[in-house]
Amino acid sequence: MKSKRARFTRLSSIASNNVRGHDDRLTALSDDILLSILRRVDIATAARTSALSKRWRYLPWLLPKINLDARDFLPSPLPDPIKPQLIDRAMTSLTRATRSLLGDCRSECTIKRISLKILMTSNLPCDLGLLVSDAIDREMVKELDLDIDHKEPIACRYEDLFLQAQRVERFFRAYPSVLRCLTRLHLHGVDFTEWDIHHFLFDCCGQLQHLSMHECEAGERSVWQINAPNSDLRSLEIYASGLESIEVLCLPKLERLHWDIWFSSSPPLRFGSVPALKELFLLNDATLHQGAFSLREVLHGANIHTLNLHFQGEKVWIKPEGNQLCSVFSNLRKLSIYGIYVEFELLWMINLLEAAPSVEIFDIEARKPLPV
Known part of the structure; x- marks a missing residue:
């Protein structure tokens, strides 16, 4: 607590020195009020506010949690079906916003948790994974909530689930640091028949506490056996799964x-x-x-x-x-x-x-x- 307060005071001092002499009402607000405002806006708005002044640039890193959601960059109302070009554009915009936040972060900045919601496609920008992985390696990010969805048109349901599993697996193989600080994971539309999901979830994800799986498959009439005596998993949510049954042999927490x-x-x-x-x-x-x-x-x-x-x-x-x-x-x-x-x-x-x-x-x- 003491180090966090000291960091807050140090960054506030830096920001205050940069805006001294201005008498506009927004500048006159305390950091607590400005942070309360930032908690209520999406990542696109938060990224834009960092360009207002040197003081605003570092405020997002004083938030207890940063939300990065690709859906914030999709048009409203959403067309049906959603064109792949819109998804690619949204992911590119999300990457730019993430770079704006992480790239401007000072070395002494540390955020407790990042919530990252991505739309997994074949054209997923690799820069996004690099940015998050680098922030984890530099110990700027302590915990990661990851939501992986897909909104591409489905030509063949089972083929689409299989392709989604391949994309997710490639993503984690390319950025293993993501697994190290993963605390929450939501998977949507993944067929892990040919993927050792047990090893991935319970051996590689050492901090995983919350797991949610929506419309995930593991082969026809399959039984998922979970035997993970060293797992920290506290919450397990399964929605519309094709699993025959689940045998929780050992999940102590x-x-x-x-x-x-x-x-x-x-x-x-x-x-x-x-x-x-x-x-x-x-x-x-x-x-x-x-x-x-x-x-x-x-x-x-x-x-x-x-x-x-x-x-x-x-x-x-x-x-x-x-x-x-x-x-x-x-x-x-x-x-x-x-x-x-x-x-x-x-x-x-x-x-x-x-x-x-x-x-x-x-x-x-x-x-x-x-x-x-």
Whole structure:
């Protein structure tokens, strides 16, 4: 804290000396107020403000977090479909803005976290990776939140997912420093069938704490086994995945798991050693071929205190187990049930509450059947 305050005072002194003699209202504002303004603008605006004066040039580096988002450079409203040329232009503009911020940074500047949201294409500017990697190597950046998406027209879905995986892998191979300080990662539309995702996520990303995967594949009816006793991962979110199931054999620091939509007819989850797991969120609109599974079997090995079940349809995809759930509900404090139809409301309320005598918060949202 002392070194950060000293750095703030030193940079403020430099900036103040550069603007002495000016009496405009903006210059008269304190650094705290100016930083509050910068927190509310996008990266494009922040980069432009650095050209106002020498004082403004260093203000962005006093922010606790810098957000670099390619979507800030896309036109509004967005055309549908988005042309690849617009994406390339947005990524080029993002690179220029990043260079403006990182290139002007003094050697004593250090930022705790950068949030980088990129649109991965075949024409991804290599300068962007170099800029971020160099800032990490110079210890200017301590933590990195990385969001990798793609908005190119999809000619063939599975081929597109495979190409996206190749681009992501090439990016990380080219800039290994990025993996070293990666704390949050969001992957969208990646087929890692031929990619050792386990080694990449849990061996190479030593600081990774939050992982989110949207529409990612690993081969038909695949089972993802996670055995990472040295991982710092605390939050795992899976959305619309083609995975058959996930077996969390060992994730000692995992606190929260969110799975949104799965397609298997068997239990989607199995737990091994997850001593820190406290919150589980399961959302699924079950199809006719998907049978109900035992919630007790899924929760075996876990010790959760918050359980969210979202059914989104007329089918309830868990079995009525009653008192058999007592052993896995022993520490349950919050139970939420959403998207359950009114015909099942009382039955399922009684069934689950009987097995969870320690529940302090019970939240239920019932739906009416759709008109025929």
